Amino acid sequence: MSGVVCQQVAIEFPSAAGPIKVLKGVDFEARPGELTMLVGPSGCGKTTLISVIAGLLRGATGSVNVFGQQVTSLSNRQLVPFRLANIGFIFQQYNLLAGLSVIENAAVPLVAAGSPWPDALDAARDLLNTLGLTPHLTKLPRQLSGGQQQRVAIARALVHKPRLLLCDEPTAALDGKSGQAVMGLLRDLAVSPDRAAIVVTHDPRVYAYANRIAHMEDGLLVNVEEVLPAQLATTH
Numbered sequence: 127m128s129g130v131v132c133q134q135v136a137i138e139f140p141s142a143a144g145p146i147k148v149l150k151g152v153d154f155e156a157r158p159g160e161l162t163m164l165v166g167p168s169g170c171g172k173t174t175l176i177s178v179i180a181g182l183l184r185g186a187t188g189s190v191n192v193f194g195q196q197v198t199s200l201s202n203r204q205l206v207p208f209r210l211a212n213i214g215f216i217f218q219q220y221n222l223l224a225g226l227s228v229i230e231n232a233a234v235p236l237v238a239a240g241s242p243w244p245d246a247l248d249a250a251r252d253l254l255n256t257l258g259l260t261p262h263l264t265k266l267p268r269q270l271s272g273g274q275q276q277r278v279a280i281a282r283a284l285v286h287k288p289r290l291l292l293c294d295e296p297t298a299a300l301d302g303k304s305g306q307a308v309m310g311l312l313r314d315l316a317v318s319p320d321r322a323a324i325v326v327t328h329d330p331r332v333y334a335y336a337n338r339i340a341h342m343e344d345g346l347l348v349n350v351e352e353v354l355p356a357q358l359a360t361t362h
């Protein structure tokens with residue numbers, strides 16, 4: 127079983143000075159049962175790459191395969207159910223729904239995938255409790271701190287137990303202890319053999335949660351480091 131396999135992924139964005147190549151032929155793999163970290167300087171293309179993998183950003187050339195499905199060949203119409211069923215995405219800017227409470231935000235992916243609201247709210251409540259958010263369930267996102275909003279976004283990405291979890295800087299707004307707890311949860315999700323997680327990070331404190339660290343520079347994957355089992359952080 128393959129997890130995520132990207133071959134020669136390239137994309138350019140228009141600019142006043144002409145098109146800018148942001149991904150220049152990326153070969154990247156995230157193996158099932160593993161947490162793969164994606165690191166590299168600001169602007170090198172990390173968010174762009176995981177957005178292409180999720181099918182949130184179209185127009186890339188090359189091939190992106192997610193658990194056997196060729197994402198690049200799905201139509202926009204086919205992508206929505208594929209994403210709902212298989213992918214959890216934690217955005218760099220959280221993207222919480224401003225008019226919904228914390229618990230409703232976290233429950234949305236299950237409802238969108240067809241669960242009744244009461245069941246979805248129960249699952250969301252459990253996960254939010256694990257993330258230390260029980261006192262905030264009925265608040266609106268704007269009433270929370272950045273770190274609390276980030277944890278709601280994490281709950282929302284995990285609630286439907288996606289096969290592929292894509293996380294853009296999930297610990298950026300968290301203190302050391304919450305960051306470790308979140309990474310433990312993300313690793314627990316990834317360790318099963320039919321799931322995988324890709325985590326973009328600038329935070330060296332969490333490198334020990336990775337099975338593999340993929341380094342990007344200027345639109346290309348330049349190096350992949352394997353983290354030896356003895357160096358892996360224990361999650362329990």
Ligand SMILES: Nc1ncnc2c1ncn2[C@@H]1O[C@H](COP(=O)(O)OP(=O)(O)OP(=O)(O)O)[C@@H](O)[C@H]1O
Pocket residue numbers: 139140148166167168169170171172173174175218
């Ligand atoms: N929609 C867009 N239109 C034009 N240029 C874009 C667009 N999105 C990203 N870029 C450019 O593409 C490059 C890569 O952006 P990307 O967001 O993938 O970087 P990143 O590695 O995630 O950086 P950071 O660590 O700061 O989040 C940057 O130079 C950015 O300015």
Ligand SMILES: [Mg+2]
Pocket residue numbers: 172173174218294
């Ligand atoms: Mg980014």
